[in-house]
Amino acid sequence: MGQSFLSVEGLAKRFPTPGGETLTVFENVDFKVEKGEFVCLIGHSGCGKSTILNVLAGLDEASEGAVIVNDKEVSGPSLDRGVVFQNYSLLPWLSALKNVTFAVRARHPEWSKAQVLEHSYRHLDMVGLRGGAEHRRPAQLSGGMRQRVSIARVFATQPMLLLLDEPFGALDALTRGVIQDELLKVWGETQQTVFMITHDVDEAIYLADRILLMSNGPYAQVAESVEIPIPRPRARAEIVEDPRYYPIRNHLVQFLALRANAHAGQPGARRPGGPLAVRFDDFGQPVGEEASPEPPHTLYAVDTQKERIVI
Numbered sequence: 550m551g552q553s554f555l556s557v558e559g560l561a562k563r564f565p566t567p568g569g570e571t572l573t574v575f576e577n578v579d580f581k582v583e584k585g586e587f588v589c590l591i592g593h594s595g596c597g598k599s600t601i602l603n604v605l606a607g608l609d610e611a612s613e614g615a616v617i618v619n620d621k622e623v624s625g626p627s628l629d630r631g632v633v634f635q636n637y638s639l640l641p642w643l644s645a646l647k648n649v650t651f652a653v654r655a656r657h658p659e660w661s662k663a664q665v666l667e668h669s670y671r672h673l674d675m676v677g678l679r680g681g682a683e684h685r686r687p688a689q690l691s692g693g694m695r696q697r698v699s700i701a702r703v704f705a706t707q708p709m710l711l712l713l714d715e716p717f718g719a720l721d722a723l724t725r726g727v728i729q730d731e732l733l734k735v736w737g738e739t740q741q742t743v744f745m746i747t748h749d750v751d752e753a754i755y756l757a758d759r760i761l762l763m764s765n766g767p768y769a770q771v772a773e774s775v776e777i778p779i780p781r782p783r784a785r786a787e788i789v790e791d792p793r794y795y796p797i798r799n800h801l802v803q804f805l806a807l808r809a810n811a812h813a814g815q816p817g818a819r820r821p822g823g824p825l826a827v828r829f830d831d832f833g834q835p836v837g838e839e840a841s842p843e844p845p846h847t848l849y850a851v852d853t854q855k856e857r858i859v860i
């Protein structure tokens with residue numbers, strides 16, 4: 550192991566319970582992310598996604614295992630790893646603008662005040678936060694606006710690794726679409742690596758090169774790694790025409806509905822080679838023996854044409 554940009558090896562998180570026992574939220578979590586790759590992590594609430602992201606950020610410690618970024622073990626936070634938290638985490642005493650300029654100044658201490666301001670305003674513009682709202686403090690902003698400040702802040706600092714914890718959860722559909730496209734643009738221009746948690750299956754297929762599927766805890770694992778071979782740039786209106794779209798979507802939905810719970814509550818074996826690799830060919834057929842899901846596709850009927858599946 551070791552050549553990938555990000556390598557997660559044997560990660561586990563355990564908590565002591567009030568009864569003196571140990572709660573294992575997840576264990577045997579192994580996966581890799583290549584430089585410039587866009588990876589989404591999907592799993593049910595409480596399985597440990599945010600905990601994994603916080604460990605990647607260096608803000609939480611795993612009970613076992615290691616995270617290696619760029620050949621170095623993560624042992625604390627770094628400006629090379631930018632985070633959008635699930636609860637936004639803005640500095641409450643600073644305005645939206647100052648939340649961004651503060652981070653930009655930390656990243657580029659050599660920049661002039663005018664440069665910092667210009668750069669910060671450009672990123673606030675990108676997320677549609679101007680017209681006076683930038684001078685308000687977080688408590689005076691809506692949840693969606695706070696989320697946009699948090700996104701502007703992380704885009705503006707251009708970290709090597711973007712860690713996004715449900716970054717669009719509080720946004721209306723229109724704003725979400727606009728900012729998803731901004732994210733794809735920023736990512737396309739900067740060669741950043743993105744690790745993003747989402748509950749939205751369609752969002753994950755639209756954005757990701759690969760989707761990691763996490764099973765339910767206790768003893769959760771990253772069970773599958775599903776490639777999204779749909780070519781880029783992806784057009785929102787046309788992506789559903791791709792013959793792979795619905796087979797992939799059904800696979801993800803079936804995992805969440807059926808397979809995610811298969812091993813919950815029991816210690817699982819560590820899978821050599823990491824999560825099960827799932828691939829679909831150009832016609833939407835699963836490729837190779839590893840790709841044939843258990844149970845077969847037809848068992849779980851979803852109205853895939855109409856429903857937007859959000860777990």
Ligand SMILES: Nc1ncnc2c1ncn2[C@@H]1O[C@H](COP(=O)(O)OP(=O)(O)OP(=O)(O)O)[C@@H](O)[C@H]1O
Nearest residue numbers: 564572574592593594595596597598599600601635
């Ligand atoms: N201090 C703690 N003591 C005991 N259990 C904890 C503690 N902190 C977190 N947990 C448990 O760890 C699990 C994982 O939490 P985490 O926030 O990572 O989940 P998540 O997958 O991000 O969920 P969501 O989708 O709801 O955001 C949860 O079941 C939570 O109850």
Ligand SMILES: [Mg+2]
Nearest residue numbers: 598599600635
């Ligand atoms: Mg979470």
